[in-house]
Amino acid sequence: MDNGAPARALALIADCDDPEKLRRIAANARRLGEDGIDRAASLKLYTVLPFAEPGTLEHDVWRSIHVLEGALKDERGRTTLLGQTRQKIARDGELRTVADLVRGKTSDGFRMLMDREMVDHTFEAVALRHRALFEDEVILAASDRLLAFGAHCQ
Incomplete structure (x- = not known):
């Protein structure tokens, strides 16, 4: 990733409420070894999944x-x-x-x-x-x- 990519990814995650998109971001981050982005996308996913x-x-x-x-x-x-x-x-x-x-x-x-x-x-x-x-x-x-x-x- 380029130097600004992690910050852009984190901003995208913060604004995203689409579970499938968050799953893809987490999977791509995991594949690229970007643990911080994977964790952020996963935690956001778990926040948007509940129906309550x-x-x-x-x-x-x-x-x-x-x-x-x-x-x-x-x-x-x-x-x-x-x-x-x-x-x-x-x-x-x-x-x-x-x-x-x-x-x-x-x-x-x-x-x-x-x-x-x-x-x-x-x-x-x-x-x-x-x-x-x-x-x-x-x-x-x-x-x-x-x-x-x-x-x-x-």
């Missing part, structure tokens, strides 16, 4: 699911859906799913996101962003887990 209104709990939950599924795809080389989490959401809703998972044992998905410096996409961070919706016990569990892994809480 941005800023809502539902949007943040589905964005987190898409981020973790993307990380699993990168690691395993094939699409991997979070079947149990998706089923739990269908059964219990986003709020209860987040609360139960935050109160439960530390998951491999949480560790994977922390290892990739994607703390904002953990269900713990989601709970803290939407703290008014959760019981104090859930907020405390989310804060404690993030602190135990060296993350600063919001």
